[in-house]
Structures are given as structure tokens and as C-alpha cells.
Amino acid sequence: MANSKHSDTDYVIVADQGLFRDVNPPMAMLSKFVILAFVLFTISDVELAGSIFSGMQNWIQSTLDWFYIASMCIFILFIFWLMTSKYGNIRLGRKDERPEFSYFSWFSMLFGAGMGIGLLFWSIAEPMYHIQSNPFLAEGTANTMAGAYTAMQVTFLHWGLHGWAVYVIVGLALAYFTFRHNLPLTIRSALYPLFGDEIFGWRGHIADILAVFGTVFGVATTLGLGAGQINAGLNYLFDVPIGTTSQVWIIGVVSVVATVSAVTGVGKGIKILSEMNMWLSVILITVFLVAGPTVFLLGFFVTNVGEYVANFIPMGFWVDPDPEGQWQGWWTVFYWGWWIAWAPFVGMFIARVSRGRTIREFCLGVLLVPTLVTFFWMSIFGGTGMYMELFADGGFGTGAVMNAVNENISKPLFVVIEQLDLGLLTNIVALISIVLIITYFVTSSDSGTLVITTLVSMGSNEPPHSYRIFWGMGQGAVAAVLLLAGGLKALQTASLAAGLPFAFIMFLMMWSLVKALKADHEDLHVTELAPLKNTNRTDHYISQVQNAS
Numbered sequence: 001m002a003n004s005k006h007s008d009t010d011y012v013i014v015a016d017q018g019l020f021r022d023v024n025p026p027m028a029m030l031s032k033f034v035i036l037a038f039v040l041f042t043i044s045d046v047e048l049a050g051s052i053f054s055g056m057q058n059w060i061q062s063t064l065d066w067f068y069i070a071s072m073c074i075f076i077l078f079i080f081w082l083m084t085s086k087y088g089n090i091r092l093g094r095k096d097e098r099p100e101f102s103y104f105s106w107f108s109m110l111f112g113a114g115m116g117i118g119l120l121f122w123s124i125a126e127p128m129y130h131i132q133s134n135p136f137l138a139e140g141t142a143n144t145m146a147g148a149y150t151a152m153q154v155t156f157l158h159w160g161l162h163g164w165a166v167y168v169i170v171g172l173a174l175a176y177f178t179f180r181h182n183l184p185l186t187i188r189s190a191l192y193p194l195f196g197d198e199i200f201g202w203r204g205h206i207a208d209i210l211a212v213f214g215t216v217f218g219v220a221t222t223l224g225l226g227a228g229q230i231n232a233g234l235n236y237l238f239d240v241p242i243g244t245t246s247q248v249w250i251i252g253v254v255s256v257v258a259t260v261s262a263v264t265g266v267g268k269g270i271k272i273l274s275e276m277n278m279w280l281s282v283i284l285i286t287v288f289l290v291a292g293p294t295v296f297l298l299g300f301f302v303t304n305v306g307e308y309v310a311n312f313i314p315m316g317f318w319v320d321p322d323p324e325g326q327w328q329g330w331w332t333v334f335y336w337g338w339w340i341a342w343a344p345f346v347g348m349f350i351a352r353v354s355r356g357r358t359i360r361e362f363c364l365g366v367l368l369v370p371t372l373v374t375f376f377w378m379s380i381f382g383g384t385g386m387y388m389e390l391f392a393d394g395g396f397g398t399g400a401v402m403n404a405v406n407e408n409i410s411k412p413l414f415v416v417i418e419q420l421d422l423g424l425l426t427n428i429v430a431l432i433s434i435v436l437i438i439t440y441f442v443t444s445s446d447s448g449t450l451v452i453t454t455l456v457s458m459g460s461n462e463p464p465h466s467y468r469i470f471w472g473m474g475q476g477a478v479a480a481v482l483l484l485a486g487g488l489k490a491l492q493t494a495s496l497a498a499g500l501p502f503a504f505i506m507f508l509m510m511w512s513l514v515k516a517l518k519a520d521h522e523d524l525h526v527t528e529l530a531p532l533k534n535t536n537r538t539d540h541y542i543s544q545v546q547n548a549s
Contacts (some may be wrong), residue, residue, distance in 0.1 A: 013200065013458055014457060021464070023457045023458075023463070023464060024457065027205060027208055028456045028467070030205065031452070031456055034212070034213060035474055038478065038481075039481050042481040046484055046485050049481075053485060053493040056493050056496070057496060058329075060337070060496045060497070060500065062323070062329065064500070065320065065328055065332075065333050066319050067503075068332075068337065068499075068503075069316070069333075071340075071503050071506075072162045072163075072165070072316065072336050072339075073162070073316055075165045075169055076161055076162050076165040078169065079165045079168050079363055082363060083359075083360055083363040083367070087520075087521055089358055089360065090180070090358065090520060090521065091359075092357055092359065092362060093356045097179075097356040098356045099354070099356040100353070100356060103365075105353075106353060106365070107278075107365070107369055108277065109353050110350060110353075110366060110370055117223075117437060117444060118225065119159075119381075121225045121226070121229050121410070121413075122155075123377060123378050123382050124381050124382055124384070124385040124405075124413055125405050125412050126154075126382070127378070127382035127383075127385065128151075128385055128386065128389070128402060128405045128412065129151075129405065130150070131143060131147045131386060133327075134331075135320065135325075136150050136315065138150070143389075144390075144396075148300075148386045148390065149303065149307060151382075152304045152307075152379065152382060152383075153308060155382060156304060157308075157316060157332070158331065159375075160308065160371050161371055162312075162316055162336070163335070163336075163339040164366060165367060166340055166347075166506070167342075167347050167366060168362070168366045169506055169509060169510060169513075170187075170346075170347025170506065170509065171346070171350035171362070172351075172359065172362055172366075172513070173190035173347075173510075173512070173513045174186075174187070174348055175350075175351035175354050175362065176190075176359070176513065176516065177190055178351065178459065179355045180520070183459075184458045184460075185454055185459035186204070186208055186454070186458060187207045187208050187211040187348070187455065187509075188200070188207045189459070190509045191204070193515040193519075194512050207505055210344075210501050210505055211345075211348075211451075212344075212452050212456070214342070214344050214345070214499060215341075216448070216452065217341055217478065217494035217497070217498035218341030218494075218498055219342070219444055219445060220479040220482055221338060221341070222342075222444050223444065223445060223475065223476065223479035224247075224251075224479045224482055224483050226440065226441040226444075227247040227248075227250045227251045227483070228409075228410040229410045230247075230250050230254075230437050230438060230441070231247050231250060232410035232413075233413075233430060233433060234246075234250075234434065236411075236414040251479050251480050251483075252476060254441050254445070254476075255472060255473055255476030256472075256473075257438075257442050258446040258449065258472055258476075259446070259449065259469055261446040262446035262447075262449040262450050263468050277443060280436040281436060283432060284432055285376075285377060285380055287422070287429050288384055289380055291420045291421075291422055292384040293387050296387055297383045297387075301375065301379035301380070301383070304375065305375055308375070334496060336499070337496035337497075337498070337499035337500065338499065340500075340506070341494075341496075341499040341502065343506065344451065344455075345447065345451045345452075348454065348455075349447045349450070349451055352450075354366075384416055388401050389401055401415055413433060414433070417429050418430075445472065445475055446472065448475055449468055449471045449472040450468070453467045453468050482494055
């Protein structure tokens, strides 16, 4: 390829002219081929695609549940070790470098990229499912106050430390190798101590393609859920019919907005939307807290946190011994696959906005702060829904919330808002909820778009706009065809399938990070490394990491 940029090992990094200008040609071609092939296959035979997705989901859930459970436990143990280790004071950047973003902006972007739609979708529905039935319920406690505490423990398990530990590992590895050792902001860079310059060849392409795959399908799952909830809100306010057609239109419209945001970049569109998300979230949770059973909810939150601290280890290690059991596959294994599928996307985005922070600060900020905010959110929203059922005049199950959960999983949020009896404010709060879902929808999509285009352009801070447009709309297309091919079940399968191979990449990243940290800490003082040609690394760094091994 004429005038391509090369390293001293003759690997093509990015092309400087032609169709693939400013991107890595193999990555650009392979990633597009994989996604286009998936979309075309699904559209060509929706029923066949749906049956394949169902078979894949059943096999993963029944055969590999132990692997997902063990992996997540190892991830969180690794982070606690790293956070308390001698490496905690190492800075993600130059020795004297300080963070680019304020704590508020940083936490806003962490929360907007890492959670978003999922919290709004599941915060009421999931506890309502678990209070009726889950393996941890003591006999006779279903649909009771004791059952409500157990239901929240299960919900906390799925949304707590285990999941955020996944983001910490990927984000930390990428930030460390990019900002401290001047490697490209790509997944392959986190494997440099293991493979050296070979990360710029097929080994690196595999790692980055798996990251693209996980990002597309992880984000598509979230977009599919968000479209359903936006549809439910529009139905509540404007009688927009609920159905796949409406949801596909919603995905299309919001994907256009998200693509525009992605083109503007992190410092403008995404930062503004993330902060907007945070303020709207504060407004919404304040309404729930003030208009709902305030004293009950605050006590519920405190009790739930204490119970989680006491129980998250045994619950996190539990594997269902029943070979015919389906609960763990449908819930915990799905969540672990979803978190891992999101890991390259959220991890890279978190890395991009975390330059200048120490490893300990990064771990504490990414692991603990979003977890506590999530727990508070879940306790307020989920607690409000369960309170309405537990203290309904006719007893549990006679309120409108449970009926909404069983009828359409996208509707409970709006039913609870209606039950809060806010008078003239009811429609305003419902509209705020819809806007919040849309902005979370946009931040998830545009962040994912920037991550994918960063991967195909070998870590560029300014990926080509044409690729941002293609991938912004491409993620929406994948979400739409998954809805057509099986709805929620197809979305869940996509996350499970995308997360499985990337879990192995994460283990390699942990190994690689430990090797590099050992070299960095043992009086090697590799703090500012000048780039060598176009590979953005130095022979000095290579020799130190190899010596440390």
C-alpha cells in the first residue's frame, strides 16, 4: 500500500492516503465485514437467526455458567489486590501530570457510559422479579419484606462491584500503557509485554476485532432495551403504539443524534450530554425520594448496603448445582456476559477520560463511587416499586406495578411515576424520564462509536468522521435486527456470545499489566517515553518489561 505508515517491523499501522486513510486497513475491512455479514444474515432469514441465537444462549448458560462466575470473582479479587498494592501510587501519565477532567465531569462520564439505560430499565423490574422467585429466598419469604431485602441483594450482585471490576481492569490497562508508555489507545497495546511488536500484526488484530465485536453487541443490547422503554414512555404520554416497528424507528432516530454527538468528540458532545444525564438523574431520583416513602427508602438503602457487604462473596461464588436450573443463566450469567461485552467499550472510554490519575485513585473512583450511586438508585426506584406492592390495600400483587412488570417489562417506571400521585407534575416527570433515557441512549451509542473508530484507527484521538458515521449507524442497525430476530432473548444472546471470547483477552491483560507494573516499580522510572517512528513505543520500555519477566 503506497505511502502507508510502517513500524520498524514492517507492520502497517495506518494508511496515509486512499480509501483507508487514517485507519488500519485490516482492522477496517475485517470489522466492517463481520458486522455487515451479521446484519445481512439476520435480515435474510429472521426465523433461522432467532433459532440459532436461542440455541447459543441455551448452550452457554447450561455449560459455561461456572466459567463466568469464576472469572468475575477473579477479576474483583485482582482489583482489590492491585488497589492495596505497592503499585497504587503509579500515575496514569507523566509523574507530574494531573487529571484533565474535574471529579464531577469524570464521574458523570463514568456513570453515563457505564450504566445509563440499564439502570432505568431494570431498577424497578428486576427487584420485582426477584422478590417473587430466586434461589436465595428463604422458604416462605417470597413477596414479603424479608423477600424484598433478598431481592435487592440479588440486584446489587448484578449491578455492583463484580461488574465494575471488569471496567477497572480494561480501563486501567489501557490508560497505563497509553498514557504512561505512549502506546496506542487500543486493546492490543495492553498485550505488549506478552507479544512485543507482534501486537501490530494478526495477534493484535484478533484482540481488537474481539473488542469491536463486544462493543457492537454489548451496546446493541442496551440500545434495544432503551428503545423498548422509550416506546413505553411515548405510549404513556402520546399513545404511540408499542411494538417492534416503533422501536426500530426510535433506534434509527436516536442513532442519528448519537452519530452527530460522536462526530463532535469527547470534549464537546459527550461531555455535555454526560453532565446533562447526571443533572436529570439527580432531579428524577429526588422526585422519587421526596414524593415516595422517604423514611422507608433511606432505611432500605442503608440495610441493603450492609447486607450486600455481608453476602456478596458467597453469593458471587455460587454456581447452581441443578443442571436443569435456568434462573442463573437467565440472570447472573447474562449479566456477567453483558458486563464483559461492554468492557472494551466502557474500559477504553474510561481510560480516555482518566489520564493523570493514580492507579489507586482510578480503582477507588471507578469501582466504589459508581457502585454506591447505583445502589442508592436501585434502592430508591426498586424500593418504591416494592413498597407500593408490599403495602397495597389488597396485599402484595394487587398493585399496578407487579401487573406492569408481568405485562411489559419496559412499562414499570412509568407506572410507578403515575402511582406517586404527583398531580400536574406526573407528565412532566414522565417526560424527564424519557429525555433521560434518550440522553443515556445517545451517550452509550456515541461513546461506543468513538471506541470502535479509535480501535480501527490504531488509537487516534480524532478518528475519521466517515468511520464515526458508519459505526454510529451500524450499531443502531445491529440493535434493530436483533429486535427483529427475537427481541430480548436475541439481545441477551448477543451479549453472552460477545463477552465469552473477550474474557480470555482480559486474563491476558491482567498478566501483561502485572509484568509491566513490576518493571515500572523496580526503580526503572519509565515515566516519559518518546515515541519511536510510528509504533508509539520505545526499545527502552521493551527491554525493561522483558527484563522484569
